[in-house]
Amino acid sequence: MSDSMDYFGSENEIFRNKELLQVSHLPDGDRIIGREDELSDLANAIKPATRGNTPNNVLVYGKTGTGKSLCSKFITTQAVERAERNDVSIGVAYVDCLQESTETQAVQSAGHQLNDQPETDISIPHSGLSTSEYYRRLWRIIDTRYDVALIILDEVDKIEDDDILMQLSRAVESGKLTSSTVGVIGISNKVRYKDSLDERIKSSLCEREYVFSPYDATQIREILRSRSDAFHEGVLEDGVVPRVAALAAREHGDARKAIDILRFAGEIAEENDLETVTEDCVDQAHEREETSRLAELISKSPSHAKLVLEAMALLTQQKEGDDAPVTTNEAYDLYKRLCERDQSDHLKLRRVRDILSELEFLSIIEQERKWAGKGKGNYMENRLIDDPAVILAACNESE
DNA sequence: CCAGATTTCCATAAAAACTAGA
DNA sequence: TCTAGTTTTTATGGAAATCTGG
The missing domain is CATH 1.10.10.10 (Winged helix-like DNA-binding domain superfamily/Winged helix DNA-binding domain)
Structure with missing residues (x-):
């Protein structure tokens, strides 16, 4: 995983392993900083799945960059490994509801991720099927391949239709699945999100609710340090990490932003052929970061x-x-x-x-x-x- | 046939200007 | 002159119709 070949080694003095600075990068267990409580809460809710039982459905709140997605992905992969030891198979699907913004697309995406056509002989076409047919195939896939399916719905508040929550969270009781069971992890930035939900959905989806609080300045610095292995020895000047942390702290402790800024700072140093990453690079990186989120949004439009x-x-x-x-x-x-x-x-x-x-x-x-x-x-x-x-x-x- | 995108059609909201009544 | 009620206007946004790619 972390031993990508460095083809341009001698010329590239800045980065040693840039992947560590990918926000989506899943760190090893000891690298999720300051989320111990959240992780054990999540683990608790998911726990029954590792023995093949129905896990609690979870709703996770928190501002951007508080580690919601990261912890959810992390804990589910852990669950998969643990379950294997119990001879239980868990399937995980991660659905980004910002991209898959309709019920059909979300179900289609989940089905696609959990499927393995050679094994199940079920195809999930990109389009053309009715929503209910996508559901039927999803249930069949889960039933044949897994004991438990964990479905992560990131940014659930962006989905137009509540129906999918209903379907997923009640799949078991409504008898759609025979030999398997399903757990849903919903992630939202809006603390108010729950209020907008239908009572029936609330009761089944919100069995557990956790709020991720923003990282404080110390935690942000720790996170950055833990990822500074991405750089070569001594490349980061002393002031760099605190400076990045200070910028991120201004933004309610957004770790994603902090990591992005650090990566951009490195790229800027690289582009300018500098020996080290300076605080000056950080300031430029800050501007670039502001542009990049927007550019990404726009490019997907x-x-x-x-x-x-x-x-x-x-x-x-x-x-x-x-x-x-x-x-x-x-x-x-x-x-x-x-x-x-x-x-x-x-x-x-x-x-x-x-x-x-x-x-x-x-x-x-x-x-x-x-x-x-x-x-x-x-x-x-x-x-x-x-x-x-x-x-x-x-x-x-x-x- | 299906979902999703786009078009067609149309009732509606709101407040300045206008009007009638006092 | 002041007040209460009516008129006027247009972009908006809901709903239904139609188109499109699979």
């Missing part, structure tokens, strides 16, 4: 959403104030011209309105409906949350 955003960014730049609002019609007119530029046909206004509200949902823009009075009707003000220049860069980058 459909092309027309990018054009709408581009139109908004251009219009915002044209206007005087920094956060000048743009009306939907202004944006739509420019969007149409951008489509002509790309010689593709434009979407209709109604669809663009929906795209704008999707962008609002992703916290890329803010919307406010305004009324102008008699004879003037109403209009929507859309304003970019981030710097238009950054948006434009992100739009162009992902062509």
Whole structure:
């Protein structure tokens, strides 16, 4: 795992093993810092699964970068290993509900991860089946391959339909599964999420609830140190780790952000051919980090959403104030011209309105409906949350 | 046939401007 | 002059229809 071949060894003085700085990197047991209580809570809830019994369904709350996904993935892989010793087979599916935002897609994804076509002779086509057929196949796969299936639903609050929670959390009692059982781990950033749930779902999904608190400054520093093996000996200057930690602390102790910044700092040192990673690199890395999350979001968006955003960014730049609002019609007119530029046909206004509200949902823009009075009707003000220049860069980058 | 994307159609909200009544 | 009620307007957003790729 951690012995990737270093083909450019002599030239690459900065990184020894960059994988350690991948946020999704699963550290060894002793490398999850400051989450001991959370891990044992989770382990407790999952425990029955290792003996082939139905685990407790869990709902995990916490702000971004508090280790929710990491701990969930970690504890489930541990559970799989432990279960093997008891001759129990556990299957784990990790569904990112931000990507798989509908019930069907989520079930499809879970099925795909748990499946092994040669063994089960069940195929999970990318599309074309009814939702219920995806469910049927999922149940069959679980029944044939596993004793217990653990399904992690990351960012559950982003899913449009509550039905999947109902189906999964009650699969056993409703007799969909005969020889197996299912456990659900729901992860959400919103503490309020539970309130929006149907009573029946609440009672079955929320058997256990845990809140992950933000890391404090000391823990962030520890996390960074534990991952500094990613760098060669002595490459990190003394001030670097504290400086990164300080930046992350400003952001409610977001460990993901801290790790990203550290990685970018290394990359910047590398690009500039420096011997060491300096505090200066960290400051530049901070800026790059702010851009990168946005760029990632944008690059995953459909092309027309990018054009709408581009139109908004251009219009915002044209206007005087920094956060000048743009009306939907202004944006739509420019969007149409951008489509002509790309010689593709434009979407209709109604669809663009929906795209704008999707962008609002992703916290890329803010919307406010305004009324102008008699004879003037109403209009929507859309304003970019981030710097238009950054948006434009992100739009162009992902062509 | 299915889900998901897009289009078509249309009732509606809200507040300044206008009107009638006091 | 002040008040209460009515008019006017348009983008919005819900719902249904239609299209598309598999």
